[in-house]
Amino acid sequence: MSKRHLLAIFSNFDEAEAAVKELRGSSIKGFDASQDLVVKSPIEHPEVEEFLGAKPVYVQWFTLVGALAGGLLAFFLISGAQANFFDQIKGGKPVVPFPPNFVLTYEMFILGGVYISVLGFFICAGLPARRSPLYSSKVSEDQIGILVKTDEESAGVLKGIFTKHDALEIQEEAGK
Amino acid sequence: MIDNDFDRRDFLKVLGWGGAAVALSGCGNTSIEDGKETVVSYVHAADYVIPGISVYFNSTCAQCEAGCSINGRVREGRVLKLEGNTSSIINRGKMCGLGQAGVQHHYNPDRVREPLLRNGDKGETITWEKAYGLIAEKLNGVSGDQIDFLTGTVSGHLKVLLGNYLESLSSENHFVYEAVSPAVQRAANMKSYGMEMPRFSINKAKVVVSFGADFLGAWVSPVHFSQQYAEFRKGVDGQRGVLVQVESKMTITGANADRWLVVRPGTEGILALGVINALGAAGLQLPADVAAAVKGYDKERVSKDTGVSTEHLARLAALLKERTPSLVLLGSAAEGYAHGSENAAAINLLNHVLGNVGKTIEASSAVPFPQIAPATGNYAALRLANNRLADGQCKVLFTYATNPIFTAPTEMKFKENMAKAGFKVAFTHYLDETALQADLVLPLDSALEDWGTIVAEYQPDGVQIGVQQPLMEKLYPNTRGMGDILLALIKQRRAEEYKSFDDFYSYLRTALLKNKGEFAEAGVDEDVYWNDLLSAGIINVGGNVNKLVDKISTNIQLPPPPERDKDYPFTLIPSVTASLRDGRHTNQPWLQESPDPLTTIVWDSWVEIHPKKAAELGIVEGDILEVESRNGSIKAQAYLFPGIHPDAVSIPLGRGHEAMGRYAKGYGVNPFQILDRVFDKETAELAMHETLVKLRKTGQRIIVVKDEGPVGGSQQGRKIAVSVSSDQVDLSEEV
């Protein structure tokens, strides 16, 4: 069954919020609000998350793993290198000295954390992303977009909801 | 861990030997210069040339007259470094900086490499045949007394050959000139001890009082005396030796003294007599004539004249009385006055009074073959030569191992006088100031390429004849050994007599082997003997010990210290530094960059002035001062130096070359130029310390190039170089 994309543009968050709430409240055939609904906004807006309902974020797990791995790698890489670098004594200090190794471990801890967090961000946020079928540059300016995916026959219902909430514009395109 | 069973060093060893074998059999260069690009430069390498392995040859140092025996490290046919020959009694394996720089003399880029003939203002390269021919031509029709040889110190078989050549020319005009020499002392010692240069045993003395003798720096045989000094410091019978130095400008020896007594310039003799007087006062039995002679030298007067406090005078006398034997040394600072001989006599008298003669001053041995004994140089010789040149008595002048245009006071006009000689031949290593005035410049082999024998004037025990032998092949094909040149020249005259000698080497070998009986056990094979001799590098002969006389002369006429001259208020002390001496080795960069021990200045000349005097005159370090004597002026940077009498200023000798080479030319000034012509009354030696100068600030100021930092010799309260009083230290358990 073929799907159809709809993009509705709203002028402010209140209207968009109302529209989303209604979409989530209604049951429309071929449309699942938790999956087929995407809100696009020009700014990061915590309320969007609220009215869309809690969705898990996993970036922090990447961070944890990255930081730990970075730190461990650093300590063992460095200590291993010191122990294997001709076993040279320097300045009367032990061959594997803790203070410098801790400094470097600390740096690698951060390095790993940052790198893997960013990697996690790309993975979790699906970036780099294919451009979605419907987009309006207004979304990056000052308007809120709601992109929905639904069955052909339900499109009208959705359009109705958008119009009801004063959508400025509704784009539609045949999906696959 | 890196664990590898295969030993890399062993691998390299194998590879190295293989490679060497290939190289040895491979390329066809015969001289090192040509073979620069190849690994090993010989087809038929000498036995001793083993790639990668150093071999050592003994020879004799020719950097100064002390005759230290050297041990040269040679690798791949190149001499790399000079060490001391441990079996030499002169230097016992040790060296000074000047001696070590001998390799830089040898490898010097500014050596003359071809015979040069003057052609207008330029030198034209000619062949040796032509050069010899030219000399023969120029000598033709010139009588013997019109031919002069002006040389530095010569000794050994070269001296013999030179004498023979002069004889063949029927010339008696061999002038041996050394700008810096203990000539006054020789005369005084002759009078006092019956020999010019007795043996001084610093190591046997408990107290050494040195009147300006810089025996650790530049005096007579510094490496030898340094070793004596080390023993002296370790102690005789467990008692550490005490060194007292009396001088107006601190030398390196003065810097090492337990007590450095600064005296008004020229009053060393007064102090010596004052000490005798004080010794008498302290209860030492003085011979009547001595007591009479020193009667007027009570401590108040002596203190007033010399500037040494009565307290120090008394303590010195007490110490000398208490600790015997002692040794009183006499050096250039005391000699360099118009009354230098009187100073010397007074100082030698102190030795007599203290009973040191025969104990710490011992008889030296006579060189068994007087003809190889050194012809010692002095200034009087230059004066004679200069007079002959000025009067046009000299037609042909040969110079060797001397640079009078640099070292003679300008006022002598040596340069102008030299021009009066019709034909001037310079045997030289560098195009120095004198060589530039010559008509024919003949390049010499370096001391490390040449054969010869060297006999030092100062002999610590018996007589040591130093054998000089090439440490490597000649660097340049067209240099010649001085001996070879003389042999070639003498053959022009007496071909028949010398035809059996192909070269100086064969002459030397023959001469030394002839006396084999004197040196070696009977029945030793000639070749064995010769090889042993070369490998030892020295020949030690007992020699007949001269007879030491202990003759007291009390006829000493010491002038009172003069009033300071109003126009020229300072006495100029031209100081002799251990590394540059009279400037003949200034073109050796190690010496230029080796800091002067006391001022740490490098690459330049300086004027030492006492800080108190400098403050009076508003002079600060780095001010360019014009130092003007009655005979000229030079400009140099001021250095505030506490170790100098406020009435004196000092400029080191040796720098200020206008020629000679890239490392010498244009660095510093030459104080020889402005010396006044004042002479020691007895010996007619130039009184080097009698020049009076005045100072003028030029207004320029530079940063002095020296090693010490902006706080000079201050340790800023940090424990860096620590000094301790002898009563607070226990030396008995030391190793």
Place this chain on the structure above:
Amino acid sequence: MSVSNLLENWSEFRHKHPVEDVPHDPYKWAMSIDLDACTGCNACSVACYAENNLPVVGKEKYAHGQAMHWMRIERYWPEDDREFPDQGAQFLPMMCQQCEAAPCETVCPVGATNHTPDGLNSQVYNRCIGSRYCSANCPFKVRYFNWYDYPTTENVWPAEMTQQLNPDITLRGKGVMEKCTFCIQRIRVGQRSVKNEGRVLRDGEVQTACQQVCPTNAITFGNLIDTESKVHQQWKAQRVELAVDEQTKDKEEGGSDLRGYRILEELRPYPSVMYMERVRESAI
């Protein structure tokens, strides 16, 4: 390279140095310098130039403080307000002190300076990148940097003079730090030659260039572990210990009447060079 090596030998890698339970063996090179014998004649410094291929930098660069004298003779004056230095000057030969806990070693970013098993502070020219941190952290300032490419600088080694260069040592190009090595080339030759005989070097078999030339024998160099060596005996007689920052003898009441001391010992670099105080006669 392996982590297992790290873990297996963990305690070894955690040793501080120098410690009593892991001494140098069989060599620990050290010196003692008798300042009462040193006359300040500079022969040692020239010997060092000759042995170690030190460049003569010339007047201009010397003026800029870019001299390369691994061994320098310092001259100090008495610092009371006396008019004349009537007890002479004091000379001090100063070169790399081959510290056991060297401040220079830890700071090198590339590990170009390390401690050798025979107790030397090595300098690996090939590895040096010229950060000059070692010199910055050296209390004695005895490290010398190649500010210029001396082998190719005019009149430093003209073609003729290159023949004098000691082939046992490399020439250092620009940008490399260098310093006194205790004539490591001589030590290594000596060690290798006795290795074949299956023994260790005896006292006097290896001399440093400065020691060999010193006219007053003020410099003693040798193996501190070898009880027969002069340097060992001197250190022992002077009661100077290597791994301390204050000598026991100095802590005793009334101080010590022995002459041995080490410079800037209190900074705890544990220098391997002992100096012996200059003595001046009290009776004169």
Place this chain on the structure above:
Amino acid sequence: MKDIREDIAWAKINKDVLKSLESPRKLYWAILTVAIAMVAVAVGCEVYQYNVGMGVANMDNPHVWGLYIATFIFWIGMSHSGTLLSAILHLMHADWRKPIYRFAEAMTTFSLMTAGLFVAVHLGRVWQIYYALPYPNERGVWPNFQSPLLWDAMAIFTYLSSSILFLYVGMIPDLAICRDNIHSGWRKKLYTLLSLGWEGTDRQWRNFRITYLTIACFLIPLAVSVHSIVSSDFASSQQPGWHITSFGPYFVAGALYSGCAAIITLFIILRYVFKFEEYMTLPILKKVVRLTFAIAMVWTYLNLIEYATVWYSHDEASKHVLIMKATGVYAPFWWMMNFCGSIVPLVMAFKRFQTNIPVMMVVSLLLNLGMWLERWMIVAPTFADGYYPWTWDHDQWPSFVQWGIVFGSFGWFTLLFMVFCKIFPSVSMYEVKEMVYHRSLANKKLEVTGMQESGKGAH
């Protein structure tokens, strides 16, 4: 006075900021040309130094370090302000940072890139610089991890790459705006590529928020560690005047200080050049100035503490270095540093100067001069009067090569910054929108509750 008008249309924000990316004015080209000329001077000096040797910089023994290291620390210090604004203030929800943090963050990145060059310029054998990298190799040779210089390298690498990521991640929404508004040429391709298909979806924003917060959390300790590691180049050494416990916080404070001063300078310049008066408002300037003043006083305190502890200690060598700083050859610079660092900022305490642009421009430049001198006065006097009196050296003076490269580094920084400003939005558009939005919401709330006060001091 409000720090930003809440009624600015969002579209206008886009328009205003995007305008800064349009074809440059003549002034821009003039500045760029000067910057390139300055870089050319530095490149010339470096080529000369590379060919002849470090000696041409007039360094010597014991002055083995000179302006390169001092300026290196200066640029590292400069970088800290970006982190301060973007990370610390982000965590503290100080939203007045939003219009200015982008260029501050860019400043962080570029000053780090400038500082990095000094590491290379300083090395005697720069062609062997890779020896300092921990790369696995056949010979088992590694860099010396004990060396504070290696910690530096590691810290700077971490800081630089994290800063670039932070800058980039924070810029993705703005890059999308650029992509949506610029429709031709290489810029279009660039923005399309870099914006990674950002469309501002809820999923993207959700992850974005967490990520941004996480990196900010990492950056704060990182920034502190970077400059305290730089301080350990000195504090971990054994030299008098360097071996000082308080160097860690002292360096960090100095870093924030110089960074803030630089932000004021750039703030004024950008405000003028790009006509950003609407966004870089005087109230924001006032806040930055007050922050700078506070940091200046912290720095002053730490500076005095350093003197006091040295003075009070029994370490004669350190004390001597301090005395020589105040009385020796470096005295003019040392007093100048104290004047610029501690006296000049007092101007900032006066309200009427806080928004006086010419005064603040001069003050900020003097502060930066003071902070540069501070670094020089840490490096050089210790060499001039170290432990070993014999090697003291009061005559050393950096040659034109050192000055030229230091001079050129400012050109290099300017060049990078100018290019950045033309390619990337130097004001964060989406965040300014957020700021405006929150202000308007707050206003609405106030209207609703009827408690609206007259404009002033909302934040």
